[in-house]
Amino acid sequence: MRDSFDILVVGAGPAGIAAAVSAAACGKRVGLVDDNPAPGGQIWRSGGQLPPDAQWSIASLVASSVARLQGWRVFDAPGPGLLHAERGDGESAEFGYKSLILATGARERFLPFPGWTLPNVMGAGGLDALVRGGAPIAEKRVVVAGTGPLLLAVAAHLARHGARIVAVCEQAPLLRLLRFGAQLLSEPAKLRQGADYRAAIRGARYLTRCWIVAAQGRDRVESVTVRQGNRQWNLPCDFVGCGFHLVPNLELPALLGCRIDDGLVSVDESMQTSVSGAYCAGEPTGIGGVELAVLEGQIAGLAAGGRPDEAKKQARRRRGKLGFVRALAQACALDPHLRGLPTADTRVCRCEDVRLVALQGHSNWRDAKLQTRCGMGPCQGRVCGPAAEFLFGWRVQSVRPPIFPALVSSLGSGSDLIGHHPNSAPQGASPEFAKETL
Amino acid sequence: MSDAARSVALTVNGAEISVAPGTTVAAAVLIAGAPTRMSVTGEPRGPLCGMGICFECRVTIDGVPHQRSCQILCAPGMSVTTAGLPTP
Numbered sequence: 001m002r003d004s005f006d007i008l009v010v011g012a013g014p015a016g017i018a019a020a021v022s023a024a025a026c027g028k029r030v031g032l033v034d035d036n037p038a039p040g041g042q043i044w045r046s047g048g049q050l051p052p053d054a055q056w057s058i059a060s061l062v063a064s065s066v067a068r069l070q071g072w073r074v075f076d077a078p079g080p081g082l083l084h085a086e087r088g089d090g091e092s093a094e095f096g097y098k099s100l101i102l103a104t105g106a107r108e109r110f111l112p113f114p115g116w117t118l119p120n121v122m123g124a125g126g127l128d129a130l131v132r133g134g135a136p137i138a139e140k141r142v143v144v145a146g147t148g149p150l151l152l153a154v155a156a157h158l159a160r161h162g163a164r165i166v167a168v169c170e171q172a173p174l175l176r177l178l179r180f181g182a183q184l185l186s187e188p189a190k191l192r193q194g195a196d197y198r199a200a201i202r203g204a205r206y207l208t209r210c211w212i213v214a215a216q217g218r219d220r221v222e223s224v225t226v227r228q229g230n231r232q233w234n235l236p237c238d239f240v241g242c243g244f245h246l247v248p249n250l251e252l253p254a255l256l257g258c259r260i261d262d263g264l265v266s267v268d269e270s271m272q273t274s275v276s277g278a279y280c281a282g283e284p285t286g287i288g289g290v291e292l293a294v295l296e297g298q299i300a301g302l303a304a305g306g307r308p309d310e311a312k313k314q315a316r317r318r319r320g321k322l323g324f325v326r327a328l329a330q331a332c333a334l335d336p337h338l339r340g341l342p343t344a345d346t347r348v349c350r351c352e353d354v355r356l357v358a359l360q361g362h363s364n365w366r367d368a369k370l371q372t373r374c375g376m377g378p379c380q381g382r383v384c385g386p387a388a389e390f391l392f393g394w395r396v397q398s399v400r401p402p403i404f405p406a407l408v409s410s411l412g413s414g415s416d417l418i419g420h421h422p423n424s425a426p427q428g429a430s431p432e433f434a435k436e437t438l
Numbered sequence: 439m440s441d442a443a444r445s446v447a448l449t450v451n452g453a454e455i456s457v458a459p460g461t462t463v464a465a466a467v468l469i470a471g472a473p474t475r476m477s478v479t480g481e482p483r484g485p486l487c488g489m490g491i492c493f494e495c496r497v498t499i500d501g502v503p504h505q506r507s508c509q510i511l512c513a514p515g516m517s518v519t520t521a522g523l524p525t526p
Contacts, residue, residue: 035490037511042489047460071509073490088510090502107491119473119484129488133508134461135468219473219482249491350486350494353479378493378504383486405493405504 004096005031005067007304008083009103010074010252013041014290015282015297016103017057020066022301023101032061033069033085033095041105042125043290047132057294069095075402075410077256084410092410099277099304102253102265103297106283108150108243109386111334112348112356113341115215115224120239124154127241131161138162140238143224145169145212148245148332149194149289156200158241165204166235169226171244171335174208180331187324190289213341215240245332247386248284254399269315270303271296279304286325295321339391348391349384351377356391365394378405448516463507463518464488464495474507475521497521 005028009020012034020032032039038046039061044054061068069085072093076084083095108123115121122130124144131137142163144155147170155165170177184191198206210228215221223236250260259266259274265284267273273280281296295318302311342348344357354374362368365375365388374388375381375396380403381388385396402411444456450470457466464485467474473482474495485495490509498519499505507518 036509088505107487107489110486117477117481117483119482122484122486123488126486126488126492129508130462130465130468130485133488134458134465220484347477347481350477350483350492353477353481378496379491382491 001091001093002096003031003067003093005029006097007031007099007101007301008033008095008097009066009101009301010034010083011041011103011105011282012036012039012061012068012070013103013105013282013293014043014054014057015105015293015300016041016101017061018294018297019101019103019279019281019301019304020297021057021060021064022298023305024064024066024301026302026305026307028305029067030065031067031069031095031097033072033074033083035071035073037071039068039070042129045129045132047134053290053294069093073404074252075404075406077252077401086404086406086410090407090409092407100256100279101271101297101300101304102256102258102273102278102280102284103282103293103300104249104252104284106246106248106287107382108146109245109247109390110242110383111146111244111338111341111387111390112346112384113212113214114343114346115217115221116242117347117350118215118217119220120217121215121221122239122241123243124150124241125243127239128154128157131158131163137239139164141166141236142239142241143167143169143212143226143235143237145171145210145224145226145240145242146244147171147334148243149328150243150245151241152194152197152201152206154241155204156197159201159204163239165201166237167205167207167210167226168201169210169212169228170206170208171211171338172208172331172333176331176333177208180327183323183327209335211335211338211341212240212242244334244338246283246287248287249382250284250397251380251382251399251403253278253280253284254397255401255403260397270308270311271300272303277304286322287328288321288325289328292318292321292324334390342391348387349374349377349381351375351379351384354384359388359392362392365396366398368392368394369398380404446512446514448512448514448518450518451520457512461512463497463499463505463510463512463516466512467495467497467507467518467520472520 024030072085265280279300281300282293342356352373486492495507
């Protein structure tokens with residue numbers, strides 16, 4: 001399959017939908033390519049009642065002229081103005097564009113602890129997504145842990161589905177959370193939302209400066225050990241949702257050569273990256289939540305669509321909201337004690353079962369990869385990379401195509417993909433490339 | 439759940455189950471009680487991220503291996519096999 005657009009948007013979450021609809025309203029031919037079966041991204045994942053802003057946003061997408069390309073996963077950018085994608089059934093496609101808007105969203109940060117690889121220990125958002133996908137949670141005992149506002153949102157949503165929330169363990173200290181709350185006084189809607197979440201899980205313990213030190217079970221998780229200060233105790237449970245805030249998905253922006261500063265895509269006032277004609281909106285420019293993501297999507301869509309004055313107007317509104325990004329990052333800063341959670345035997349890389357002890361003694365990510373295969377399985381370091389960054393202070397950034405595992409037949413349909421790539425050093429026949437091609 | 443709400447019939451490791459329309463394959467595998475895969479050192483695994491990036495939930499669907507079950511919806515007559523333990 002082959003198609004081309006004036007403006008191609010990657011990612012159909014809040015930012016991507018806003019970008020696509022705004023760009024289409026400028027009269028451009030717009031394509032919106034997304035890996036998931038339905039639009040909405042992770043935060044507006046279907047299954048259950050969506051909030052009014054999500055319903056309105058998705059309805060405006062459906063009513064627009066945007067070509068919705070759901071279920072397509074972008075795995076390469078083989079040349080200027082061209083992306084290469086694959087579908088679950090093995091079909092591949094080339095999407096051409098004049099301008100590109102990257103709205104690739106974020107994923108959860110996972111930190112390893114003994115027992116984190118047991119079935120039914122998932123990310124907080126991961127567990128929520130599974131329940132939205134039809135997994136029964138009623139009467140199940142759930143421990144939600146990690147850090148960030150997502151924990152309360154997930155606990156509240158699961159409780160509404162009948163889950164018994166045993167505890168919410170937030171690693172940040174109470175004082176810091178109160179300071180964060182005070183910074184939200186100018187955003188009463190966010191405070192109200194937090195209060196609603198807390199009310200939905202009344203009866204459950206909300207513990208601060210508290211984390212899971214181990215999960216136990218035979219075939220699946222049966223209990224977790226949690227620690228708060230010097231106190232340590234056991235909580236029987238059926239499911240664990242554990243995620244340590246979010247990390248942006250930077251693989252595609254990095255592959256395209258967009259400048260990345262301090263782990264975020266660098267953009268100007270109109271959301272344009274360092275690569276001319278390539279814009280970026282939403283979490284990859286800074287973790288700031290839905291409202292900011294929608295605004296950034298609109299700015300990028302209007303700017304790419306040729307309406308710079310309207311984009312500028314929205315950019316002024318964005319400036320007033322960037323304080324929230326900084327406040328959120330500060331509130332979710334990780335306690336250094338969390339580095340002590342994995343023991344020698346704990347798997348850090350789940351794809352290749354690389355234990356902590358195998359990684360100790362290596363001086364950097366590349367060295368560890370080459371010696372242990374850490375980060376070289378199908379997830380390509382998306383899970384263990386951010387963990388290794390936190391545990392060892394390694395700079396984890398090495399993006400090579402394909403950025404997702406792809407079929408050899410899909411790779412072959414592109415033009416001279418193997419052995420030469422315009423956006424990176426030649427990598428053609430490296431074992432890494434072969435391995436990542438499942 | 440009423441019978442009408444569980445209108446999609448599929449098999450997981452040979453055992454028939456019925457799920458509601460819109461159910462992901464990952465959820466169906468969880469309902470069937472099977473791990474999605476065995477790790478390279480033989481540990482049972484289940485879904486982690488729920489959004490298609492961790493690849494822990496990969497299963498074989500209608501003979502096609504390495505499908506991320508969290509990103510695919512159940513369809514009538516679908517045959518899912520996991521590399522984990524078989525459903526009893």
